[in-house]
Amino acid sequence: MSNVHERLRRLLFLVPYVSKHPGVTVEALAKALTISREDLLEELDLLTCVGRPPFNPDDYIDIYVDNDRVYVDLDQRLYAPPRLTAGEAAALAAAAELLRPATGDALQSALTKLENIIPPAARERFRDMYRKIDATGEAPLALGPLTRAILERLEVTFAYASPGRPSEPRRVRPYELLSNRGQWYLQGFCHTRQDARLFRLDRMEDLGVTSTGFQPPADARADVPNPARGASEASVRVRFSPTAAPYVKERFGQDARPLADGGVEVRVAGDSERWLTQWVLSFGGEAEVLEPASARAAVARAVHASIGS
């Protein structure tokens, strides 16, 4: 998309926004437009030259900054933004599909309302474009209540089955939901463990939202879990056959050490036996744990368990 196009779209939103929020701070306006303060000031400069012929003084947009706040006295009929274009509505609808399984009826009704505010002539194109992004089916049902609990700052309870342990009840302050490689996690403060924890949504059962409120910390941001490249000391050596090597190289990049037979070797964190064995087994015989011996034995045990031998 051309720069002119992007700029026009931004400016056609900027004037109405200031019209609706007179005295908005320069900082808040720049944030709303996701541009820098300098770029915003440049845009405001340009807008003072915009108006309609015959370009008498009253025909120009009168927008100005006073005491670091932005005001518009004459918006030249730019008091509301343009309607959603087919592309904008399609991108939004496709993004909303990411949460579909978790949203109940709210998503369907939101999409219907969205379609109603697109110009009638653009609706066919919207439907056509909307079908071009398919991001459905990724979200578990628990996402709905958890999103609400995060927004309303209410504690939640659930039964959680940690690997290798029976399910036990937890009471958690939910801070953030995180999706990584198709797996959803909840980050929050666990009262049961008295510590910050990351929970996999697919291991939660009997989720309930309580009426106990809490104040989330400002910087509650979870790290993306990646046992393969964790911060802990990498201690397990795994060798991959030439068949699996290209896929491993794709994920590990330069951390995958090439071997003479065309295979590769990587080192991964060994603090989660369950993760390690699942990961090695998912290569179906194209991966071999070289050391330590305890990890090799764990893989062999997991295979015996799987086939019941």
Added chain:
Amino acid sequence: MDRTERILDLVALLLDAREPISWAELREHFPADYGGSDDAAERKFERDKAELVELGFPLSYVQGDDERRDGYLVDRNVYYLPEADLTKEELAVLYAAGSAALASGAFPGRDDLAHALRKIGFFAGESLPTPRVRMELGTGQEGQEKEVSARLETLWEACSAHKWVQLTYGSPKQVGVTERRVDPYGLALRRGVWTLVGYCHLRQGLRTFHVHRIRELKANTARPRTPDFEVPADFSLDAHVAYFPWQYRFHEPMEVTLLLTGPLASRAGSLFPGAALEPVGEGVTRARFPVTFVDGLARFVLSLGADCRVEGPPEARERLERMAARILEKHALVEGPRVSA
């Protein structure tokens, strides 16, 4: 005059006009821009008009009559964004998903999405929720976000405008890369990976491409407003992109039956979506579903542990046992430290 400025002036002029504005008047109003030869001026105005249409500006040309003169007019009722009257829940869904997708760094139509979010938030005022949903999407490995994001943007535009793309593709299954011309039909996200589905001119058929494996990408820029291809009416993205490894179309479909016990019994539906489920006695669930890549299923079943067993057919069980035997052979106890090749 700067082109952005001229188009904004046109918007202000047309939004204010009660009567159609003729081409002659426009030339009078913008003598420096639409001056010069007739041809050059008309070409310039045509380009501006096309930009206005791209912006969704409802511009039309009115043929005059006794009452009215010829000229350009805008339908103000169509131009302005009306309130969508979204409830708190609806706004939360759109806003949480939209901002998470945007923050993920890899979502097709990022610019469109950013504008859409601003617009739906326009009337929301203070009730705009603070999203706390984050998604890491679409990249094969860390550090690729920028490239994947740029490619998704190009593909989204090409999909929307029906323009073919030229791509250099590196598949892990092959040595080297291939050059292909592809008609992009759509983009699908599965388990954090973006896939392009389209008609490949090299293979003369529909093919799927992981976006993070595209090395170079260029869209056809010739005649941008003329579509290069039509997507068949019966095309569905879902029919071409697998969710799970056992859905890769390597073989004819085979119906496989699994028995799930212990904690997996109650999770059968989420582990194998779409499977026919049947309770078998206390805490045991039977799951039945079609499989087109048995090895993919065998690997997944192995990784689930003792609570997931293949009941049938025998071919699937044998395949799994062979795979298990191979892993055990590789992990047999050895004396002393092993040295890699």
